Amino acid sequence: MSAAGATELRRAPVPLGTAIAVQRRVIFALLMREALTRYGRHNIGFLWLFVEPMIFTIGVTALWSITKTVHGSTIPITAFALTGYSSVLLWRNMPGRCINALMPNLPLLYHRNVRIFDIFVARLLLEFAGATMSFLLLAMLFTLIGWTQLPENLLEVIGGWFILAWFGMALALFLGALSVRSELVEKLWHPLSYLTFPLSGAAFMVDALPRQAQDFVLLLPMVHGVEIVREGYFGSYARAHYDVGYIVAVALVLTFLALLQIRAVAPDIIVE
Amino acid sequence: MIRVRNLTKTYPVRDGRRTILDSISFDLARGQKLGILGRNGAGKSTLIRIISGAERPDSGSVDRGMSVSWPLAFGGAFQTALTGRDNVRFISRIYNSDFERNIAAVDEFAELGAYLHEPVRTYSSGMRARLAFAISMIIEFDCFLIDEISAVGDARFAQKCQLELFEKRRDRAMIIVSHDAAYVRDHCDHFAVLHDGQMHFHDDFEPAYALFKDLIGWSPPPDTAPETAPETGPQTASIPAIQTTA
Numbered sequence: 001m002s003a004a005g006a007t008e009l010r011r012a013p014v015p016l017g018t019a020i021a022v023q024r025r026v027i028f029a030l031l032m033r034e035a036l037t038r039y040g041r042h043n044i045g046f047l048w049l050f051v052e053p054m055i056f057t058i059g060v061t062a063l064w065s066i067t068k069t070v071h072g073s074t075i076p077i078t079a080f081a082l083t084g085y086s087s088v089l090l091w092r093n094m095p096g097r098c099i100n101a102l103m104p105n106l107p108l109l110y111h112r113n114v115r116i117f118d119i120f121v122a123r124l125l126l127e128f129a130g131a132t133m134s135f136l137l138l139a140m141l142f143t144l145i146g147w148t149q150l151p152e153n154l155l156e157v158i159g160g161w162f163i164l165a166w167f168g169m170a171l172a173l174f175l176g177a178l179s180v181r182s183e184l185v186e187k188l189w190h191p192l193s194y195l196t197f198p199l200s201g202a203a204f205m206v207d208a209l210p211r212q213a214q215d216f217v218l219l220l221p222m223v224h225g226v227e228i229v230r231e232g233y234f235g236s237y238a239r240a241h242y243d244v245g246y247i248v249a250v251a252l253v254l255t256f257l258a259l260l261q262i263r264a265v266a267p268d269i270i271v272e
Numbered sequence: 273m274i275r276v277r278n279l280t281k282t283y284p285v286r287d288g289r290r291t292i293l294d295s296i297s298f299d300l301a302r303g304q305k306l307g308i309l310g311r312n313g314a315g316k317s318t319l320i321r322i323i324s325g326a327e328r329p330d331s332g333s334v335d336r337g338m339s340v341s342w343p344l345a346f347g348g349a350f351q352t353a354l355t356g357r358d359n360v361r362f363i364s365r366i367y368n369s370d371f372e373r374n375i376a377a378v379d380e381f382a383e384l385g386a387y388l389h390e391p392v393r394t395y396s397s398g399m400r401a402r403l404a405f406a407i408s409m410i411i412e413f414d415c416f417l418i419d420e421i422s423a424v425g426d427a428r429f430a431q432k433c434q435l436e437l438f439e440k441r442r443d444r445a446m447i448i449v450s451h452d453a454a455y456v457r458d459h460c461d462h463f464a465v466l467h468d469g470q471m472h473f474h475d476d477f478e479p480a481y482a483l484f485k486d487l488i489g490w491s492p493p494p495d496t497a498p499e500t501a502p503e504t505g506p507q508t509a510s511i512p513a514i515q516t517t518a
């Protein structure tokens with residue numbers, strides 16, 4: 001009997017392969033449960049996952065096309081709106097889905113294989129799938145009807161998209177775990193997410209801004225992500241400003257803080 | 273074998289922290305059935321939650337040498353927007369268990385008929401209890417945690433539960449927490465009283481029950497004869513001790 005004073009609940013050591021298999025299964029189960037709960041089986045059901053963001057993006061694209069929003073260059077407006085608004089949906093909806101996600105789902109923890117992390121990850125994967133499908137389908141649609149060209153550098157678009165998704169997920173995990181501690185997180189996230197929208201690079205190219213504004217705006221990590229996606233999409237039309245090292249470093253630090261926070265809140269969890 | 277060692281749990285209250293469990297230790301071997309008596313708020317459910325793994329203790333450890341169930345007939349993890357069938361599918365996925373077999377078992381046992389395909393939110397509380405119990409029975413565990421399972425559906429369903437749990441699974445270990453002394457007496461072979469964060473263990477029911485009565489300040493109502501244990505009908509018959517609600 002090795003009754004050390006550890007606060008952890010000891011289980012027999014599980015081989016890594018088995019552990020990964022369990023986690024995949026649990027996350028998949030949670031993901032399906034979440035999707036079914038959110039979209040149900042009525043009318044188009046699961047399709048809402050990407051139809052909803054598509055409607056947003058089409059609306060914004062239409063508005064910006066009509067008003068010829070000042071973006072300061074000869075950039076094709078459809079591609080500009082598509083990349084900009086899809087990127088916003090990608091990183092901004094993730095924290096929204098994770099903040100206060102835990103409370104209504106706490107009884108799930110009675111099933112020991114379900115961990116706090118899994119509940120978040122299931123939601124994040126769903127969000128990622130929705131935003132990605134929406135972006136992909138609209139890009140194909142707009143290309144087919146001739147509103148946009150194919151991306152100039154597909155790999156760069158994909159790379160930028162994944163980096164942006166990573167940043168969004170890390171931010172979401174961190175804020176989601178923090179929201180267990182304080183309801184201020186939810187209260188502050190709403191105004192903050194609105195306020196950062198005009199600054200997030202969705203509605204401008206960094207290159208079109210005055211020099212001083214560029215330095216300021218480039219402090220925001222998501223701007224770098226959007227610039228990468230756009231360089232990949234229509235790089236020859238506009239000069240992109242970004243630092244991959246910066247956004248990756250931010251995402252890495254955020255991921256680390258998020259995992260620490262998830263670990264830290266675990267003892268505070270009170271299940272009904 | 274489940275080894276519980278020095279389990280301590282406090283909850284934050286307005287003026288500091290209240291100690292619910294104060295360094296509790298015990299072992300539970302395979303097949304043993306431990307009944308824990310305690311008044312409301314003594315920490316019975318907290319203990320169950322920690323042993324189940326849903327909550328963490330402040331200090332101490334739970335060493336699970338066998339598979340341990342979630343608290344039996346617990347319906348809290350239901351997603352009420354989903355159908356009974358969806359919930360069965362979810363549990364089947366989580367525990368990597370055959371869905372087709374499980375849904376057939378739940379269908380037969382819970383007798384929900386067409387309601388199995390309706391959202392759980394449309395169920396009556398009795399129907400929810402039946403679904404919850406049926407789902408609890410599709411995954412096999414070495415040890416079942418049972419928290420106040422006093423009211424599960426009508427008398428006939430209670431009898432089915434009795435058969436399923438205490439007859440068919442009589443070889444399993446169980447931890448039953450309740451303030452219903454008769455229920456604990458009829459189903460357990462080891463007893464404990466949880467009071468002020470401490471567990472008082474007894475191998476026999478009578479001393480545990482005497483202590484429990486003493487601690488809660490219970491005295492027999494004036495119009496009944498003194499008794500050593502509450503009456504729940506003939507103990508030899510297979511009448512369920514599960515209390516029923518109409």
